[in-house]
Amino acid sequence: MSRVGVMVLGPAGAGKSTFCNSIVSHMQTIGRRSHIVNLDPAAEPNKYEFTIDIRDLISLEDVMEEMSLGPNGALIYCFEYLLQNLDWLDEEIGDYNDEYLIFDCPGQIELYTHIPVLPNIVRHLQQQLNFNLCATYLLEAPFVIDTSKFFSGALSAMSAMILLELPHINILSKVDLVANEYSKRKLKRFLNPDSMLLADSVNQETNAKFHKLNQCIAQLVDDFGMVQFLPLEAENPDSVSTIISYIDDVTQWAEAQEPKEPNDQIDIEDL
Numbered sequence: 001m002s003r004v005g006v007m008v009l010g011p012a013g014a015g016k017s018t019f020c021n022s023i024v025s026h027m028q029t030i031g032r033r034s035h036i037v038n039l040d041p042a043a044e045p046n047k048y049e050f051t052i053d054i055r056d057l058i059s060l061e062d063v064m065e066e067m068s069l070g071p072n073g074a075l076i077y078c079f080e081y082l083l084q085n086l087d088w089l090d091e092e093i094g095d096y097n098d099e100y101l102i103f104d105c106p107g108q109i110e111l112y113t114h115i116p117v118l119p120n121i122v123r124h125l126q127q128q129l130n131f132n133l134c135a136t137y138l139l140e141a142p143f144v145i146d147t148s149k150f151f152s153g154a155l156s157a158m159s160a161m162i163l164l165e166l167p168h169i170n171i172l173s174k175v176d177l178v179a180n181e182y183s184k185r186k187l188k189r190f191l192n193p194d195s196m197l198l199a200d201s202v203n204q205e206t207n208a209k210f211h212k213l214n215q216c217i218a219q220l221v222d223d224f225g226m227v228q229f230l231p232l233e234a235e236n237p238d239s240v241s242t243i244i245s246y247i248d249d250v251t252q253w254a255e256a257q258e259p260k261e262p263n264d265q266i267d268i269e270d271l
């Protein structure tokens with residue numbers, strides 16, 4: 001039995017839900033099964049289809065109304081409520097074996113950078129439900145090709161990586177929106193970036209007072225191995241397939257598959 005879970009993380013609007021749906025559609029075309037678990041209590045109703053949906057347990061709107069909380073406080077309340085009712089999640093996940101479960105997470109990155117709500121859910125999935133998990137962290141390519149924003153995005157990805165302690169795959173989403181040749185060339189530098197060269201380029205645009213700090217941040221990003229990003233174009237099956245093969249690799253999906261007897265499915269009549 002193998003249970004693979006993919007946590008899909010990243011800032012608001014980075015393309016997480018679209019990516020989850022691209023994985024499910026691509027897997028359908030290659031005869032594999034996957035399901036989306038929506039962990040965003042504020043997800044737009046009816047925009048995407050989910051197999052398991054936190055909104056069946058608790059919805060952000062209800063919490064805001066009943067507890068008189070703002071959207072961020074209500075979100076934290078929803079997650080604390082989920083943590084107190086993890087048996088609901090266990091029941092919903094039930095017998096999904098040998099299938100991918102893709103956890104579509106909210107875009108409020110403080111949930112995985114500041115407070116230990118998501119790490120607790122991750123530990124529960126690993127220890128109680130035997131999941132092999134990995135994290136994918138999406139950053140928007142058109143945003144990141146501005147070098148200083150690259151470092152801010154890489155630092156947020158890194159903080160999620162440190163907090164969750166999962167195999168971590170960085171993804172640059174919406175690469176199709178990087179249209180002109182100059183930007184495309186620039187984008188290539190960010191897929192396999194040399195952090196020190198990028199720091200030099202930030203330094204050309206910033207006050208000399210900050211140059212040493214910029215170098216240190218670049219060194220930190222380099223030391224933590226945040227140096228590779230996979231390009232994602234949600235509508236392009238090749239890019240989705242490449243990312244799935246990385247996920248298979250880090251979650252050891254293939255190794256955990258039990259070999260099937262060749263004639264298992266066929267009834268052979270006695271002669």
Ligand SMILES: Nc1nc2c(ncn2[C@@H]2O[C@H](COP(=O)(O)OP(=O)(O)OP(=O)(O)O)[C@@H](O)[C@H]2O)c(=O)[nH]1
Nearest residue numbers: 011012013014015016017018106107174232233234
């Ligand atoms: N051009 C292009 N647009 C994309 C791509 N992926 C997502 N989008 C668009 O980006 C917008 C946001 O996508 P979502 O998938 O809802 O983003 P999200 O990260 O789930 O957003 P939140 O749940 O609000 O944090 C939508 O309008 C998508 O159609 C992509 O690869 N290319």
Ligand SMILES: [Mg+2]
Nearest residue numbers: 016017040104
């Ligand atoms: Mg979403």
